[in-house]
Structure formats: structure tokens, C-alpha cells
Amino acid sequence: MGNDLTALADYLATNDLDGYLVDAAGEDADQRYVSGFDAPDPYQTLVTEDGVHLLVSGLEYGRAESEAAADTVTNMAAYDAQELRSEYGPREGTLRTIAAFLDTHDVSSIAVPEHCPVGTADGLREHGIDVTVETDDVVGEIRATKTGAEIDAIHETQAANQRAMAVAEGLIASAAVRDGVLYYEGEPLTSERVTTEIEITLLREGCALDETIVACGADAADPHDRGSGPLKAGESIVIDIFPRDKETGYFGDMTRTFVRGEPSDELRRRYDVTYEAFEAALDAIEPGVTGDEVHEIVCDVIEDAGYATLRSDPETDTGYIHGTGHGVGLDIHEGPRLSFGGEELEPGHVVTVEPGIYDPEVGGVRIEDLVVVTEDGYENLTDYPIDVEPEDRR
Amino acid sequence: MGNDLTALADYLATNDLDGYLVDAAGEDADQRYVSGFDAPDPYQTLVTEDGVHLLVSGLEYGRAESEAAADTVTNMAAYDAQELRSEYGPREGTLRTIAAFLDTHDVSSIAVPEHCPVGTADGLREHGIDVTVETDDVVGEIRATKTGAEIDAIHETQAANQRAMAVAEGLIASAAVRDGVLYYEGEPLTSERVTTEIEITLLREGCALDETIVACGADAADPHDRGSGPLKAGESIVIDIFPRDKETGYFGDMTRTFVRGEPSDELRRRYDVTYEAFEAALDAIEPGVTGDEVHEIVCDVIEDAGYATLRSDPETDTGYIHGTGHGVGLDIHEGPRLSFGGEELEPGHVVTVEPGIYDPEVGGVRIEDLVVVTEDGYENLTDYPIDVEPEDRR
Numbered sequence: 118m119g120n121d122l123t124a125l126a127d128y129l130a131t132n133d134l135d136g137y138l139v140d141a142a143g144e145d146a147d148q149r150y151v152s153g154f155d156a157p158d159p160y161q162t163l164v165t166e167d168g169v170h171l172l173v174s175g176l177e178y179g180r181a182e183s184e185a186a187a188d189t190v191t192n193m194a195a196y197d198a199q200e201l202r203s204e205y206g207p208r209e210g211t212l213r214t215i216a217a218f219l220d221t222h223d224v225s226s227i228a229v230p231e232h233c234p235v236g237t238a239d240g241l242r243e244h245g246i247d248v249t250v251e252t253d254d255v256v257g258e259i260r261a262t263k264t265g266a267e268i269d270a271i272h273e274t275q276a277a278n279q280r281a282m283a284v285a286e287g288l289i290a291s292a293a294v295r296d297g298v299l300y301y302e303g304e305p306l307t308s309e310r311v312t313t314e315i316e317i318t319l320l321r322e323g324c325a326l327d328e329t330i331v332a333c334g335a336d337a338a339d340p341h342d343r344g345s346g347p348l349k350a351g352e353s354i355v356i357d358i359f360p361r362d363k364e365t366g367y368f369g370d371m372t373r374t375f376v377r378g379e380p381s382d383e384l385r386r387r388y389d390v391t392y393e394a395f396e397a398a399l400d401a402i403e404p405g406v407t408g409d410e411v412h413e414i415v416c417d418v419i420e421d422a423g424y425a426t427l428r429s430d431p432e433t434d435t436g437y438i439h440g441t442g443h444g445v446g447l448d449i450h451e452g453p454r455l456s457f458g459g460e461e462l463e464p465g466h467v468v469t470v471e472p473g474i475y476d477p478e479v480g481g482v483r484i485e486d487l488v489v490v491t492e493d494g495y496e497n498l499t500d501y502p503i504d505v506e507p508e509d510r511r
Numbered sequence: 512m513g514n515d516l517t518a519l520a521d522y523l524a525t526n527d528l529d530g531y532l533v534d535a536a537g538e539d540a541d542q543r544y545v546s547g548f549d550a551p552d553p554y555q556t557l558v559t560e561d562g563v564h565l566l567v568s569g570l571e572y573g574r575a576e577s578e579a580a581a582d583t584v585t586n587m588a589a590y591d592a593q594e595l596r597s598e599y600g601p602r603e604g605t606l607r608t609i610a611a612f613l614d615t616h617d618v619s620s621i622a623v624p625e626h627c628p629v630g631t632a633d634g635l636r637e638h639g640i641d642v643t644v645e646t647d648d649v650v651g652e653i654r655a656t657k658t659g660a661e662i663d664a665i666h667e668t669q670a671a672n673q674r675a676m677a678v679a680e681g682l683i684a685s686a687a688v689r690d691g692v693l694y695y696e697g698e699p700l701t702s703e704r705v706t707t708e709i710e711i712t713l714l715r716e717g718c719a720l721d722e723t724i725v726a727c728g729a730d731a732a733d734p735h736d737r738g739s740g741p742l743k744a745g746e747s748i749v750i751d752i753f754p755r756d757k758e759t760g761y762f763g764d765m766t767r768t769f770v771r772g773e774p775s776d777e778l779r780r781r782y783d784v785t786y787e788a789f790e791a792a793l794d795a796i797e798p799g800v801t802g803d804e805v806h807e808i809v810c811d812v813i814e815d816a817g818y819a820t821l822r823s824d825p826e827t828d829t830g831y832i833h834g835t836g837h838g839v840g841l842d843i844h845e846g847p848r849l850s851f852g853g854e855e856l857e858p859g860h861v862v863t864v865e866p867g868i869y870d871p872e873v874g875g876v877r878i879e880d881l882v883v884v885t886e887d888g889y890e891n892l893t894d895y896p897i898d899v900e901p902e903d904r905r
Binding site: 144156157158175176177178179180192194195197199200202203206207208229230231232233234235236237238239240248250252313316317320321325327328339340341342427431432433434438439450454457458 | 538550551552569570571572573574586588589591593594596597600601602623624625626627628629630631632633634642644646707710711714715719721722733734735736821825826827828832833844848851852
């Protein structure tokens, strides 16, 4: 039980720090990874040379005792947290509780993650704790390299993702077309309807998701537009799904682009160039290659075809206007990055590969798989056809 | 367009600060409230005496221009963000971009929310910016008092919530009972199944939710246990649903407790005492009363009936082991608090009232409505029967 935090212990020893403190709810990926616990309200995890120590409210104490990957679990009530909050107010009362908890563990100097609330960091400083911001993202680096169990969890989420994509593709493939608009069960088939069916499928698969993108035409040309309104024939429909398994907390991520009916020659060309860039990126993935290099390869393909990239024009809002990929795990966006300055790939890295070409005049195209870097290349965790023409696979 | 940020401007003037900076994604309630914008990745909102200024990536620029409640929107590319990140790394590059943005607006001293990432706060300090943590929660206080439009949005989410509760109650009411276990469509009716049906209903209503509680028996005695496994007759089933409308971002919140078949005398008594405490709390709600006072009234009722509270025993893990309520808005938990030290209630505050009594030996009971404080009392935003015996209202 518990993740291998050796690199964190080494960081603390090297920097002569007593502990590493995470003050966050379980939705925070670092918190969940380090504590092996998940709770809706913030709690504190302290890593010292002695192990992992949790400080939780009475509300979470029982569950933390049985579920957390911790050496000790302490109920805040042990430090009279409620009395302190009554006397000093919620902020100062909580700070005094955390300070007492640190004192119990003989900790007077700590590192905190970059996203630690400054209210906690500055507040503990006022209580004489030496607080350093850990800017090397040591925990992020540990998290970037997945264990076999983590890869299995991501693979499982991606499998559920594929079943949701099949539902979406099936709706689009089986829709009737009237006056250039897609119809399903007598109603115009909208982004919202497809999104709802994707989400229902994922719920039944035990996954949750905050957002899904089902964007058509000009909407699809904005990579972050979730899409709305009736889907149209002859226009590109970008479907990007990134669910999280409710049990394990691990994400999946996949994008497909479909066109019902005949795409314009220009749209078809953009699809083919995107696919070529996608394949070129995959071909490049192996240990030792950097995320930067993979991204440059994608830029080469897209620029060679005559489209702008953020490399050829940093201010462009058409063409290739995002990075090639990112790590996926307990966060939907984590290390390593397949973009400018991206790190060297290592076995166990799980990354998306997702080039795209965008223009409101033509529409958007994006193709995305999720792969794990292996000793001699990569293994694709995605097993879903790539074809602009939708087919009913339900 | 835009929310009334006068209190924030006053705070800046009083403290002789040039601006208020929020560095967060749109899921952060302060960020969404101040910027009137929602994006999945962090962006920066600066409030100065001149107005509200957004700094966003090229990916969000077009949408921010048309959707945000901002006086100016700037694309990070205007500060050569990508070149800075390539040259100095992602952290330092982003800090330099934000520092340049602050410089453009002649801002050299800022307040930041308590939950601002310490990496940003300390990083800007290294760039000579004077960073103060805003510990009075000025934005939280502004947010606590809702406008008519916000109350309407919350009311609408709560109406969707009620339709989801009716689905859950209907499943429980119409289930068959065999050997003390609830069956539906030939299968044991589980927490997971009820949760899925709740979530599907909410999705169709345009709501999202991270979690739902459908907890039976001993699970229901842990207020944060989401519940699992088959539901049983004669045991309490606590259903707590807190969805968020995807469009408006506003939450609803409601809890009901049901028992199929005959509850034990002790369970029935706990239900009645909880209901009595619930009514006593509602009776007390009006402007000028403090959240602390409402909570004390609930503690009185529950202690008088012979059960422990965190007032009578701060370390108890049975009895009444949480606060009476909390504000609801863009956050599921926000001000004011109906608990120890809770603030004075004002018209426009939207709060939950949710007493409960818990014991693994007996089960848990909780009853929760969502109300808005009015000039002369409160208006209940919840319109859903309170009865321990489930009925099929679908």
C-alpha cells in the first residue's frame, strides 16, 4: 500500500527540510497520490522521514483510518481544533491546529506544492514554520511515471471512454439528414444530446466527467468550445471525452473527428494532414525522445502542409494552436508535456497525442489517442478506429 | 453584466493596494464570480480601480472576449508568453508574463485570495510585487449575498435536484423486499444503482455532480460515506444530492432519509428528533440571527433528547457530528456558516439547514432543505415532502 515516495524523501533530505505538507481536498491529485485518501474537504498530509501522517476532521477520521495509505491518522479534535476555531476564528484556528500537528512531528521546516494555498503558507510562516515552495514538482515527477496498477486503471477508464465514443459515433452515423441538419428520433441531433448520451454511458461505466466536447463547424475550430446546437452534415464534428473513474480516480482521454456526408476537399485535406501528424508523433515516441521533439515533428508536418502553428506564428488563432499532448493520470493534465520545452520521455509515462488544425471558416479537426511509453517505444492504450466517416459500432 | 465588486474596490482603497489578482481556473468560485468567465485551465483576473482585466491563453481568448464580464481581455501572447516559457521554463515564464501584465496596469501591490497558489504569490514577490493575502474573504462575503438572478439560478438547480430525489425515492418505494433486502427489476437495489439513476436524471436536467450520497445502515452513520452495496429494509437510507447546473454554475443541495418497512423505535425516535431540530432551526432563521445561534438551537434540541453533539463532547463520533448548515452558490460550501462562530444572517444569504443524528449501531438520519434569508424570515427554495416512509412520486 502507498506510493513510492523515495524521491520526495530524497528531496527533503537534500534540502534539509523536516517535512512536505499538502493542504488540499482529495480532488487534488498530489493530495490523493501522497495520502492514498479522498475526501471532499481539505485535509493535511505530512510526509517526513518517519512516513506519511494525516490530519483530518472527525467527519473523515473513521474512513481515513481504514482507507488512507498513511502511517498515522490524527483527528483534528486531538488538538482542540473546534475550540481554537471558536476562539480565534476559522482561519487562525485551523492554522494553530496544523502548527500543533507539525510540532507533534518535530517539524519546523516544510516544503509545500506550488498550488498550496498562500493563506496556509503565509499563516504557518507567522507561526514560525519555515515554508519553502517546492518548484521542482517532485511529486508531479513521481506521479508522471506510472506503476503497472496505475496503467491498468488508466487503460480501464480509456476502455469505458471507447464505449462512450461508440455511442456518440453511433448517434451521428445513424442520424437522418434533412436540409443539412442531423436528426435523431425526429428531433435535430444536438451537441447537447450527444453529450448527454456520452455522459450517461460513462456514468453506467462508473466514470464521472466535468465536461465533454461535442463541437461542430465553427465551434469545433475553438479547441475548448464544448459545442452547442444542431449538428450539421458536411461539417466536422470534434468529440473529445476525458472521463475519470470514480473509484480509482484515474482519467482517460480520446478525441475523434467525424463528418456526416461529404466533407469539403479542404476539410478532408486537413483531416489527412492531422492524421499524418498524429502518426508521425506516435512513430517518434520512445524513451529518450523529449516532448519538445515530438511536438516539433508535429509542427513540421502541419507547417509543411501550409498551415500555421504556434511555432511559425505565436499569435495565430488558426492552424495548430495547442501542444501535441500531456500526461494523464490522477489529473487530466499532468507531466510530461508534449509541447515546447517538453521533458524527456521515460517508460511508464502516459501521454496523449492529439494534433489538430483549426479555422472557423473550415471547422476543426483533432485526433487523439492515449499511449504509455515502454522500454522500446510505446503501447497504445486506445483501441478505437480512426475514420472521418462515422459508423454505428454500438 | 458583471457582479457588484464595490466592496472589493473599497478594500483595495482602504488597504492602499493597486489590485486584486485571482490566479485560478473557472471551477474556482471566486474566479468565476469576479471574471464572469469559465475556462478549464488557470487564467488571471485583475481587479483595479479601472475595472476587471483578464489575462488568458490564445486558446481561450476568443471566448473570453465574447463571454467574460471584463473591461479588458489580453492574450498572453501579447507578452510573448510562449517565448518566456521556452527561455525560462513554464513556471518562471508564466510568472514573468503575469508580472508584465501587472506592470501594464501600473500594479505593484496586490491582494490575493487565501487559496491563491503560493507558487504564484511567492514568485510574484520575487519579481518585486507586494503580495498581501486577503484574509477577510471580501469576495466570499460579496458572494454570500445573492442577487435575484443568483437566487433564481439556485432555485432552478434545486428544482432539478427534486426531480432526481423523486427518482431515487420512487426506486426505494417501488422495490420488492426479500429477506430484508430491496430488489428492483429482479436485482438487489444497490446504493450504486440509485446513485446512477440520480445522476442520469440530473444530466438530463443539465446538471453535473461529482458525488452523491445514497448510504444505508452503518454507512449512513458516516455523514461523508457515499454508500455502497444492497439497500436494506428497516434501515435508514440517507440520500444527499448536491448538483451544479452546468450552464449557470450554481449548486442545489438537499437530503432526505427513508426507511422501507418498519424502522426500529430508536431509529424512528431519531428521525423525529432530527425533524424537530430541523424545524427549530428554520423557525430561527431571519436577518440578524447568527449562524452560531441557529446551530446552538439545533444542539439544544438534540442534546435535550439525550444525544451527544460536538458541543457537549467535541470528540464524539456519534450523535450530531457536523454543523447545521452552510451557504450555497457557485461553491457547494460557502459563507455564511450555520455552525460554531457562524456569521450574522442577512437577506440574500442562501443556506442549507441539515441537522442529523448518527450511530453505526442504529444508522444515520439527516434532513436538509435549502433556504434564502428574506427581509422578515426566509423563503424555502426546496419544495419536497419530508417523510421517512418512501412514496413513488415519479
